[in-house]
Amino acid sequence: MTATTQKTVAIIGAGPVGLAAAAHALERNLKPLVLEAGPTVGHAVRQWGHVRMFSPWEYGVDRAAERLLAATGWNSPDPKLYPTGGELVERYLEPLATRTALRDHVQTSSRVISISRSGFDKVKTKGRENAPFEIHYQNGAGPKTIRADAVIDASGSWSSPNPAGANGLAAIGEAEAQTRIAYAMPDVLTRDRARYAGRTVAVVGSGHSAVGGLIDLVRLKEEVPATKVIWLVRGADPAKAFGGGANDKLVARGELGARLARLVGDGQIQVEREFRITYVDETDGRLRIGSGSASSGRHAVADEMIVATGFRPDLFFLRELRIALDPALECPLALAPLIDPNEHSCGTVRPHGARELAQPEPGFYFAGMKSYGRAPTFLMLTGYEQVRSIIADIDGDRAAAERVELVLPETGVCNLRPAAGPEQGCCGGPAQQDAAACCAADEAAKSKGATGCGCG
Numbered sequence: 397m398t399a400t401t402q403k404t405v406a407i408i409g410a411g412p413v414g415l416a417a418a419a420h421a422l423e424r425n426l427k428p429l430v431l432e433a434g435p436t437v438g439h440a441v442r443q444w445g446h447v448r449m450f451s452p453w454e455y456g457v458d459r460a461a462e463r464l465l466a467a468t469g470w471n472s473p474d475p476k477l478y479p480t481g482g483e484l485v486e487r488y489l490e491p492l493a494t495r496t497a498l499r500d501h502v503q504t505s506s507r508v509i510s511i512s513r514s515g516f517d518k519v520k521t522k523g524r525e526n527a528p529f530e531i532h533y534q535n536g537a538g539p540k541t542i543r544a545d546a547v548i549d550a551s552g553s554w555s556s557p558n559p560a561g562a563n564g565l566a567a568i569g570e571a572e573a574q575t576r577i578a579y580a581m582p583d584v585l586t587r588d589r590a591r592y593a594g595r596t597v598a599v600v601g602s603g604h605s606a607v608g609g610l611i612d613l614v615r616l617k618e619e620v621p622a623t624k625v626i627w628l629v630r631g632a633d634p635a636k637a638f639g640g641g642a643n644d645k646l647v648a649r650g651e652l653g654a655r656l657a658r659l660v661g662d663g664q665i666q667v668e669r670e671f672r673i674t675y676v677d678e679t680d681g682r683l684r685i686g687s688g689s690a691s692s693g694r695h696a697v698a699d700e701m702i703v704a705t706g707f708r709p710d711l712f713f714l715r716e717l718r719i720a721l722d723p724a725l726e727c728p729l730a731l732a733p734l735i736d737p738n739e740h741s742c743g744t745v746r747p748h749g750a751r752e753l754a755q756p757e758p759g760f761y762f763a764g765m766k767s768y769g770r771a772p773t774f775l776m777l778t779g780y781e782q783v784r785s786i787i788a789d790i791d792g793d794r795a796a797a798e799r800v801e802l803v804l805p806e807t808g809v810c811n812l813r814p815a816a817g818p819e820q821g822c823c824g825g826p827a828q829q830d831a832a833a834c835c836a837a838d839e840a841a842k843s844k845g846a847t848g849c850g851c852g
């Protein structure tokens with residue numbers, strides 16, 4: 397490809413997936429421009445820098461990024477060790493963005509605020525696909541505009557956490573009680589220790605962040621016994637948060653759930669089941685967190701509340717683009733059946749790429765954590781495969797875009813246990829041959845001409 401036809405790819409967000417997209421783009425002689433809202437790369441990961449990851453280094457490094465780093469004499473981490481978020485930034489994302497050829501392609505303190513197509517509003521169709529994207533962003537020097545042939549939105553969802561209300565809305569009084577509420581994973585053992593030590597802390601949610609937060613709070617309680625931990629669970633069965641345990645191929649992730657199960661069993665955590673938060677009010681300097689109506693429901697009293705109920709994508713700056721999302725998950729339509737926690741009984745998600753992530757707006761793709769919308773269980777490795785495929789698609793290499801080059805580790809979580817029994821793993825283990833099958837039982841069913849085992 398000559399310099400005059402070199403395609404420009406705007407990438408929103410310099411997290412692990414956005415930077416990986418840029419590395420793949422460089423390898424294909426495309427021109428990436430990464431716009432990052434934060435003052436440094438890995439801005440979102442830094443916020444959870446104290447958290448030890450549940451996947452080891454071997455699942456945290458993108459292959460194209462690794463090739464760029466190798467050329468600089470990078471001292472690669474031990475693939476079997478588990479980094480913290482902070483180490484992921486320090487040992488991988490920072491060197492990638494500052495010491496490789498990517499350094500000329502990343503702009504920090506640049507928040508994308510809107511995107512359209514040059515000369516076309518959302519309604520106008522004829523010739524639309526040939527018009528470059530126009531991206532408006534804000535940096536210290538004021539509003540700026542760039543143009544690009546393709547856009548990858550890898551802006552994550554860290555900055556839009558779900559609220560405490562069981563109905564998906566902020567609970568009544570939640571906004572007013574913000575000084576006693578933290579979202580996702582505050583650093584209860586070090587940075588934010590003074591805020592939580594010796595206090596009664598209510599944790600809401602049942603995903604990995606909630607599980608990690610509960611475990612850390614019990615550790616704090618061991619050091620400062622006056623600390624009390626309450627877990628507010630929306631469902632009837634808290635065991636759902638315990639995950640795949642020994643069946644989880646990511647050992648550390650399985651172990652997290654198993655540890656929580658032990659702590660609950662030992663009575664270290666007060667569990668409030670079927671607690672559907674409707675209101676929060678501050679009385680006598682404490683939080684009164686209510687389930688049901690203020691006059692007839694239950695309530696829990698705490699000094700602090702940690703809301704770890706997941707994230708939702710910020711779609712506001714995409715308003716002028718033609719976007720089609722699943723109405724429940726807010727993720728690309730073709731991806732929804734693979735990751736819908738209501739339908740997809742197998743927690744293991746098969747790899748996917750450009751085909752599932754493309755939008756009605758030609759040249760625009762979601763990638764990374766944001767591509768999952770409101771669904772949980774996103775893995776960085778999934779994101780690396782997504783952007784490998786997307787960049788191939790932008791480069792016109794359909795064969796590479798369609799190819800699946802990844803086998804994902806199983807979660808071991810499966811609502812549907814096949815006759816073989818749970819000891820055989822999730823739906824009898826991962827699919828061996830058929831990339832369209834999500835597990836062994838699914839593959840066996842499809843090879844016999846059936847529609848599948850029901851896993852996804």
Ligand SMILES: Cc1cc2nc3c(=O)[nH]c(=O)nc-3n(C[C@H](O)[C@H](O)[C@H](O)COP(=O)(O)OP(=O)(O)OC[C@H]3O[C@@H](n4cnc5c(N)ncnc54)[C@H](O)[C@@H]3O)c2cc1C
Nearest residue numbers: 409411412413433440449450451508551552764765775776
């Ligand atoms: C606590 C925690 C632990 C996790 N542990 C693991 C793990 O062990 N293994 C694993 O595989 N996955 C893990 N994940 C899931 C996931 O892989 C990570 O969240 C990962 O950081 C997602 O990468 P990303 O690049 O998609 O998004 P992010 O890392 O969130 O990066 C998005 C970037 O976009 C920027 N941005 C946002 N809006 C804009 C805008 N409008 N304009 C410009 N820039 C913008 C943000 O500042 C941010 O830097 C974990 C997630 C969390 C929250």
